[in-house]
Amino acid sequence: MSDINRSRRRQFPGTEAPADELPDLPLEPLPPEIPAHLEAKPAADAPIVLVPVGSVEEAVLERIRPTLEETFRRASTVHKPLPVPKYAFNPTRGQYHSAAILKRIETLRATEWDAAIGVVDVDLFVPEVPFIFGEADRSTRSAIISVTRLRPESGTPESKKELLLKRLVAEAIHQVGLIRGLAQCPNNRCVMFYSATVQDTDKKGASFCANCRKRLISDV
Numbered sequence: 001m002s003d004i005n006r007s008r009r010r011q012f013p014g015t016e017a018p019a020d021e022l023p024d025l026p027l028e029p030l031p032p033e034i035p036a037h038l039e040a041k042p043a044a045d046a047p048i049v050l051v052p053v054g055s056v057e058e059a060v061l062e063r064i065r066p067t068l069e070e071t072f073r074r075a076s077t078v079h080k081p082l083p084v085p086k087y088a089f090n091p092t093r094g095q096y097h098s099a100a101i102l103k104r105i106e107t108l109r110a111t112e113w114d115a116a117i118g119v120v121d122v123d124l125f126v127p128e129v130p131f132i133f134g135e136a137d138r139s140t141r142s143a144i145i146s147v148t149r150l151r152p153e154s155g156t157p158e159s160k161k162e163l164l165l166k167r168l169v170a171e172a173i174h175q176v177g178l179i180r181g182l183a184q185c186p187n188n189r190c191v192m193f194y195s196a197t198v199q200d201t202d203k204k205g206a207s208f209c210a211n212c213r214k215r216l217i218s219d220v
């Protein structure tokens with residue numbers, strides 16, 4: 001397996017953690033060393049770039065930008081939309097292959113970025129699991145998240161929209177955290193907690209626990 005594949009950090013669904021208990025997390029090794037030619041940290045003014053892929057409301061991305069900027073103390077931009085990712089569609093599964101879309105996002109690296117987060121509104125999969133909320137690749141500092149499974153099923157149109165935004169913010173911060181070198185966190189109130197369900201995402205919120213915050217700050 002290549003360095004790039006090994007450095008992918010995914011959020012796998014399917015492990016149910018009892019409420020209020022620290023879960024028995026899947027054992028994940030710390031991310032491997034980043035290849036020397038990619039090791040340099042981005043410039044202090046390199047932005048976080050949000051990349052809509054296919055049909056994603058730009059207004060939604062504009063709403064999550066301020067929280068990302070505040071959390072990571074970085075400017076952020078919204079890239080022009082990429083086309084609907086038909087190339088990634090798997091007709092047998094009726095889903096889209098996450099790695100194929102992530103690869104396309106990585107090729108955008110025309111200018112330096114602190115992190116690039118692709119946002120799609122299609123159901124993502126990797127071969128091993130039924131679906132994923134998102135995945136990140138530390139070596140190219142890029143990630144992808146899907147809106148599809150974060151969308152609330154009940155509530156008023158306004159409350160559904162607000163909850164979706166909260167979930168998106170949490171997932172985007174989680175992915176940038178992975179790109180910044182944080183691992184999944186066993187604290188279920190920490191944004192770096194491994195979400196198996198949207199309920200996990202709702203519970204963990206968008207803040208770092210003290211340990212993760214410390215690691216994050218020491219990295220900046």
Ligand SMILES: [Zn+2]
Nearest residue numbers: 185190209212
């Ligand atoms: Zn944590």
